[in-house]
Amino acid sequence: MSSVTAHDTAGAKPRTTGGPTAQAPASAHPRLSRRHREWVAAGLFLAPDALGLLVFVAIPMVLSVVLSLFQVSGFGSYQWVGLGNYDRMFHDPLFWQSMKITGIYVVVLVPVLFCLSLALGLLVKQKLPGVGAYRTALFLPYVISLVVVGVLWKFMLDDQVGVVNKAMRAAGFGGASWLGSPGLALASVIAVMTWVMMGYYMIIFLAGLQEIPQEYYEAARIDGASAWRSFRSITWPLLRPTSFFVLLMSTVAAITGGLDLLFVLTKGGPANGTSLAIFYIYQQAFTFGEYGYASAMGTFLVLIMVVFAGVIFKVTKGGRFDDGE
Template sequence: MTAVAQAPAGAPSTTSGRRPTSRRRREALAAMLFLAPDMLGLLLFLGIPMVACLVLGFFQVDGFGGYKWIGLGNYERMFADPLFLHSLRTTLLYLVILIPGLFVVSLALALLVRQRFPLVGLVRSMLFAPNVVSLVVVALVWKFMLTDQIGVIDRILGFFGVTAPSWLGTPKWAVGSILVVTIWFAMGYYMLIFLAGLQDIPREYYEVAKLDGAGPWQTFRHITWPLLKPTSFFILLTSTVSMMTGGLDLLYVLTSGGPANSTTLIIYYIYQQAFVYGEFGYASAIGAFLVVILLIWSAALFALTRGGRFGDGDK
């Protein structure tokens, strides 16, 4: 007879080998339960509306519950609509000026508040303060300040004998005013992101550079900027998406798309078509087109910067 091998006295039994597996299952189940509320929220408030927007883009909706399949009719109408093309050009011009300006101002502020000086905490709080106030309130305050003749800014300029232009009543000044207010509102938020990236850079690098005799510009160029590239990539991506899809409250309160449609950005045009004219199908088609633009921009940014490494050759 063949002897049956006996397990050593201290060896774990076969049943004990199942314990790690069951423990991993319990941990996975607990993780799923914790994630379920967020996943449900994303599905209800993001996933389903996105699918509904894509589907509605192929229908003509009259606002009273009537749906008519028109295929690509809304998209054909979109590219033949001069107001849509105008809003698209205005949005692209707006972003070309806004994103670099917001990037530079936020980075400069982050470099400033990174320094140690009295009341630096208060300065950081004041710069971030607009982000904790409703955008509608911010827009109302700025509209009061920019009102012709009786606004705060006009009164200050008038005290020095300067005739102020119509900040919100002239196309070129209205666009400039929207840009200034947007940068003022958003710079504190992106300043904090830059500040977090700066604080992650080891201070030993700066100490070595100082011993080598490097000046402020050389230190920024060879240490700060290369190590800040992942943060810069994140800000470029999120600020573009945020500025293209947000700010409707600000536009509505300050200019309502005027004067002469000079501040009618694509997000405001979508609002007009959907909630002013009841063209929900057409508005959904424009919204789907906007999502495609953002996806192309995101993919291009990932490709050009190698996911935030900006072609450094890092692996």
């Protein structure tokens, strides 16, 4: 009897019950951890922008560098010239004249735009009546097409019928040829570009100013600090990351932007007085069909912008908050 019982017990299959001690079978596909899910979500959000940068920025830049090694005509013929386009660029006086004008343009435009945008940001930060309307009015030129802005200002700066010269004559001053004199034409382009861009950078400075805790200013006020002292010791150091962004973006915009505005206002004249490097590259590519030569100059201009970005990064210490180091 005992042997049969032992045999039956040994051959019986184990039984499972549905009680609380039962364990569900492990899944063949374990769930991702929270950190991995965050990485996947971040990748999905970044993928469209990364794809756009790859297709519309990275690949064209590589193709431009490759194209700079060829002599390309407007009829689609390619001839390998190696570094010939770069040698031509370094011996082209018109290119270096355009680089000189670009240097003057950047050196004047960027500091003026930076200081004016910061001043406007500080002004519209104040809780004044109707300040929202002022913010909108100052930002409005940025959302208008540069072609429309160029047509508007070309009419306003006209020698005979322009409202600027009419206002000057009414005030007892003689009119000026704002777009007909090389020096005045470049100054006029800088003034118009400042008018267009200052509202955008004002909003960026305003966002940075609003991130500074008000407790710092209250403590400084209790200690008897003046407004200038509070700005120098609190606002300016804590605004360094925003200043880095504004300096970098305004420099890049000054070097590569404003082609349509320049084309409408002066077309690079008079006497090539407003022929910036970007406009000269445009002329070589789309007026004379020198696509390989234009690509070489464009590649050189990108390297110049990389150097400028490195200098700005070094001067502002990468936008960090540390001061005096």
